[in-house]
Amino acid sequence: MRQFVTENLILATLGGVAGLVLAVGSVRLFDRISSLPRSASIGVDVYALGFALSITVLTGLLVALAPSTAFSRVDLIARLKAGRHEVGSVGGPRSRLLLVSEISLAVVLSVAAGLLLRSFRQAEHLDPGFRPDHLLAAYLRNSDWRAGRVFFPELVERTxxxxGVRAAALGKCIPGVYAPTATLVFSDRLNDSLNVPSVEACWISSDFFKAIGARLVKGRFFTTHDDANSPAVVIVNQALAESYWPGHNPIGAQIGVDYVGAGRNIAGAPRFREVVGVVADVKQRGLDRPAGPALYTPYLQDETNHAFAGFDLFVRTIGPPTSTAGTVRALVHSLRSDQPIEAMQTMNDALFRALAPRRLSLVLVGSFASLALLLSAIGIFGMIAYAVSQRTHEFGVRMALGARQQDVLRMVIGSGLKIAATGVFVGIGASLALTRFMRSLLYAVGPNDPLTFAVIPLLFALVALAACYIPARRAMRVDPMVALRCE
Structure with a gap:
């Protein structure tokens, strides 16, 4: 038993070292594709090494203990009399149970990965409500609102x-990434403090919708005449219009807008604005979230100067946005040498980073699912190959008595597919029970997505068939005379 435990510990150690090497490479790959903040700080440290060492030793002991105990109880005399010529099924009950459990776990992980992949693809390809291609965004923080009232209008005009620039605009939001909030007060519900809706809101310049490529549904866009000396106006999106004016035209309606205290007038009451336009819904807070009620107000009508604490500059270009980035940066510094540009990126890159949490979940679960699928294939192959080596005499007898090669091939593959089918059946049942807890991670895909639950069993059937085929071919080519000569 001591030798058996030692051999297993050596194998476990070699596996642990290989796993650590793979982990180091995986962390570097993860840093490239995750696009999460501070992902570069993630690495294999002392704690990870200690955990890996502990798991390696524990796994080696557990794997060695069960077979050693079973081997100590074997009747050696009876075993020697039986020899290698027992006719039986593939593996023992315990081995088959372990393999079925392994396949079931792999199915659960594969279903989860499939659902996340489907959800990610849905979020990636849905219409965000604007055109992110050929669009550059730069965030400029400003600490002097008086200087900002001069700097930002000039920056937009000069940009x-x-x-190579089609349009330039300012916005206190980034479409598809984030937007501030504001509360609304309707003239007929001025004193109703229990029903104050909160909406996505954004201070913008007149060419904002032209720059981002949003579509006008009704009314008009803002113009340069919508400033502090003109009537207060607002543009709402379709979701807001359908929520508060269902079946009616909102153009001309009056709503009070309070940017969390920054939209009130000098008297302290919400400033009422006239709705002059309705735009198509833009996904403001992530591509994987439905567009909520939103409104847009002209930044030049901000009486409190709250908007001038910082803006995102949006530049729609004719060619690649990156080719214009240097020119925009030089222009900013020429207008105001001490003006920092905290971030400059294409909108495609911004949306790529916005989907980073979903991409992370997909990569992690997908990696575990792929590894589990590989281990399942190895397990099926190993069990079938071992069974074929133990049943060589049986196959020789069968073929000597008239069995065809196709019969042996069908028998061996069938025994492996039965185990795989049992594991898939159990795994699908477990997945149906567990995927409902993934509902918050999914977008535009149900937890019992028919396509996913149809593809995964087919995938495992193909993998099991491939894993069984090689040992089955060896069984099919057994020479009956050679097999019988071993008797």
């Missing part, structure tokens, strides 16, 4: 005149 729009740059070569």
């Amino acid at each position: 729009s005149e740059l070569p």
Whole structure:
């Protein structure tokens, strides 16, 4: 028993070292594809090494203990008399149970990975309500609102005149990433403090919708005349219009807008604005979230100067946005040498990073599922190959008595597929019970997605068939005379 435990510990150690090497490479790959903040700080440290060492030793002991105990109870005399020529099924009950459990776990992980993949693809390809291609975004923080009232309008005007620029605009939000909130007060519910809706809101310049590529549904866009000296106006999206004016035209309606205290007038009451336009819904807070009620107000009508604490500059370009980034950066510094640009990125990159949490879940679960599928294939192959080696005499007898090669092939593959089918059946049942807890991680895909639950069993059937085929071919090519000569 001591030798058996030692051999298993050596194998476990080799596996642990290989796993650590793979982990180091995986962490580097994860840093490249995750796009999460501070992902570069993630690494294999002392704690990870200690945990891996503990798991390696524990696994080696557990794997060695059960077979050693079973081997100590074997009747050696009876075993020697039986020899290698017992006719039996594939593996023992315990081995088959372990393999079925392994396949079931792999199915559960594969179903979860499939649902996350389907959800990620849905979020990635749904219409965000604007055109992120050829769009550059730069965030500029400002600590002096007085200087900002001069700097930002000039920046927009000068940027729009740059070569290769179609439009430039300011916005206190990033479509598809984030947006501030505001509360609404309706003129007929002025004193109703229990029903104050909260909506996504954004201070913008007149060419904002042109720059991001949003579509006008009704009314008009803002113009440069919508400033502090003109009537207060607001543009709402379709979701807001359908929520508060269902079946009616909202153009001309009056709503009070309070940017969490920054939209009130000098008297302290919400400032009422006239709805002058309705735009198509833009996903403001992530591509994987439905567009909520939203409104847009002209930044030049901000009486409190709250908006001038910082803006995102959006630049729609004719060519690749990255080719214009240097020109925009130089223009900013020429207008205001001490103005920092905290971030400059294409909108495609911004949306790529916005989906980073979903991508992380997909990569992690998908990696575990792929590994589990590989281990299942190895397990099926190993069990079938061992059974074939133990049943060589049986196959020789069968073929000597008239069995065809196709019969042996069908018998061996069938025994492996039965085990795989049992594992898949148990795994699908477990998945149906467990995937409902993934509902919050899914988007536009149900936890019992028919396509996923149809593809995964087919995938495992193909993998099991491939794993069984090689040892089955060896069994099919057994020479009956050679097999019988071993008797």
